[in-house]
Amino acid sequence: METLQKQWLEAVCAHVHGFIFLFVGLFSFLLDLSLLSTPLWSLSVLCLAWLFPDWDKPRQGGCWKGAHVVSHGSWVPPRPFPPLSLYPKLVKTAELPPDRNYVFGSHPHGIMGIGTFCNFSTKSTSFSQQFPGPSVITLDGLFHLPVYRDYFMSTGLCSVKHQSLDFILSQPQLGKAIVIVVGGAQESLYALPGEHHLILKNHKGFTRLVLRHGASLVPVYSFGENDIYRHKVFATDSWQYLWQTIIKKLLGFAPCIFWGRSLFSANSWVLLPFPVPITTVVGHPVLVPQCLHPTNEEVDPYHTLYMKALEQLRSTRKL
Incomplete structure (x- = not known):
């Protein structure tokens, strides 16, 4: 009975x-x-008015991180019991000294970045105690978006804008x-079971950020x-794929057709993930010197080193 309740x-x-x-x-x-x-229009006005004084918070390290709503025991259930895989297993392969800043x-x-969310936005794998x-x-x-933004900021999420990234990494205290x-x-458009398709080779902005x-x-x-x-993948010359890419350019996310299972049936189209374990491996850091205005020629070698370091994670977890 207790196990069923936890499930x-x-x-x-x-x-x-x-x-x-x-x-x-x-x-x-x-x-x-x-x-x-x-008649409740004043509530709507108050929500919209709140955006103005709070507008820059997501670009200044977020806010309310001390609260960390999703890290509380009331949100996250106990460690997983079969048949769910809500939490990943965290594998640490190297120490990260607190005398440097890091970009993971x-x-x-x-589809929904469950591994990233559980490891870095909750305490389910005790990541913050190890890194x-x-x-x-x-x-x-x-x-x-009103309300939605407040939920995200309560989990410690920050904006991907350059001013947000620069703000965090420019703080005097290291170990960020x-x-x-x-x-x-x-990349979500290629999230197929058993495949490892990454969009990485030409995505070098994060490497440039690290150099700066x-x-x-x-x-x-x-x-x-x-x-x-499970995920429906469309051919790149289909109208469905064209629609996905247009939405992605306009809104920043790609609409995917996907499904999971129910607690009792593997064939139901619901949001429960299939019982496949997620193993999140954190690799060895690639040390990068500081270069305030890196050129493409200076970015490429470190981007290549990063891709090789990522490839080495295969030996930690057999594909």
């Missing part, structure tokens, strides 16, 4: 995360607009870390991330 609790948390990820942003935006034409490149994006406290970077546009899902929304601040690059790979959901 139900995990199922509820998985669905809550999926619901928030997919629907709450749009719902909060539409609700705020609809209230303007009701997290791969792959997957410098991270700030997870996400789309700047998410912080323009930011987590960037390098492949971004484009003299931080260290740390490769991170969540094995199993692409296996917890």
Whole structure:
């Protein structure tokens, strides 16, 4: 009975995360607009007014990080019981001294980035006890939506804007870390079970950022991330793929058709992930010197070193 209760609790948390990820942003935006034409219009005005004094917070290290809503025991259930895989297993391969700043490149994006979310935005794998406290970077546009932005900031998430990244890495106290899902929304379109398709070779902005601040690059790979959901992938010459890329350019995210399973059936189209373990491996840091205005020729060697370090994670977890 106790095990069943824990399974139900995990199922509820998985669905809550999926619901928030997919629907709450749009719902909060539409609700705020609809209230303007009701007697409760003042609530909508107050929500919108709050945006102005609080506008730059997501670009200044976020806010309310001390609260860290999702790290509280009331949000995260106990360690997973079969058949769920809500939490990843964290594998540490190297020490990261606190006398440097770090940029973690997290791969792959997957459908909803469960590995990145659980490791870096919750305390489910005790990441902050083993590594410098991270700030997870996400789309700047998410912080323009009332209520939705406040939820994200309460988890310690920050904007991906350059001023946000520079603000965190420019603090006088060392030991800062930011987590960037390098492949971004484009990578989610290739999140197929059993495949490891990364959008990385031409994504060099994070390497340039590291050079400007003299931080260290740390490769991170969540094995199993692409296996917890089934995903419909369209041909690149299809109208569906064209629609996905247009939405991605306009809104910053790519709409995907995916499904999971229910607690009782593997064939139900719901948000519960399939029972595949996620193993998140944190690799050895790539030391990078500081160069305030790096050229392409200076960026390329360190980007290549990073890709090689990421490739070496294969020996830690057999694909």
